[in-house]
Amino acid sequence: MSKLTEKIAAFCERHPRVYNAVFAVENAFKKTVFDCRECGQCILSSTAFICPMRCPKQLRNGPCGGTLPNGRCEVDPDMDCVWFLIYNRAEKLGRLELLTEVQRPHDHRLQGTSAWINLMAGRIPGVKVFSRSRRGKARNKELGKAEQ
Numbered sequence: 001m002s003k004l005t006e007k008i009a010a011f012c013e014r015h016p017r018v019y020n021a022v023f024a025v026e027n028a029f030k031k032t033v034f035d036c037r038e039c040g041q042c043i044l045s046s047t048a049f050i051c052p053m054r055c056p057k058q059l060r061n062g063p064c065g066g067t068l069p070n071g072r073c074e075v076d077p078d079m080d081c082v083w084f085l086i087y088n089r090a091e092k093l094g095r096l097e098l099l100t101e102v103q104r105p106h107d108h109r110l111q112g113t114s115a116w117i118n119l120m121a122g123r124i125p126g127v128k129v130f131s132r133s134r135r136g137k138a139r140n141k142e143l144g145k146a147e148q
């Protein structure tokens, strides 16, 4: 992020009303669209826009290896394995390559804070741009073949 975004983040953090307003907008959008769990360290763009914090084990580098043969979760068989869903969508979007990047562990001090403001402050890694690059597609094919 830039000096400007850092200044905007610092301004928000000095003014609780502004901070809360930004966080309310972020939550309204991300809870509705992504079922966001407010981890404050968003990696949606690396996980095919499916929130990994919905996993009962909150795995940010999944899957755990306990996915049931039908793609359900071993902890809660009534739900699909979140990482099964992430993998399938990443394959469709040509973003499998992003799943090979190791994500930082969740910093629990950021739980319940605004990921948008944390991003502007440079506290968390940047967003992976949504694109289906030729390199991404080719790598996707390679990874798909390796799975077979």
Ligand code: SF4
Pocket (backbone or CB within 6 Å): 030, 034, 035, 036, 037, 038, 039, 040, 041, 042, 043, 044, 051, 052, 053, 115
């Ligand atoms: S901020 Fe965290 S909990 Fe919310 S959508 Fe992003 S990864 Fe999921």
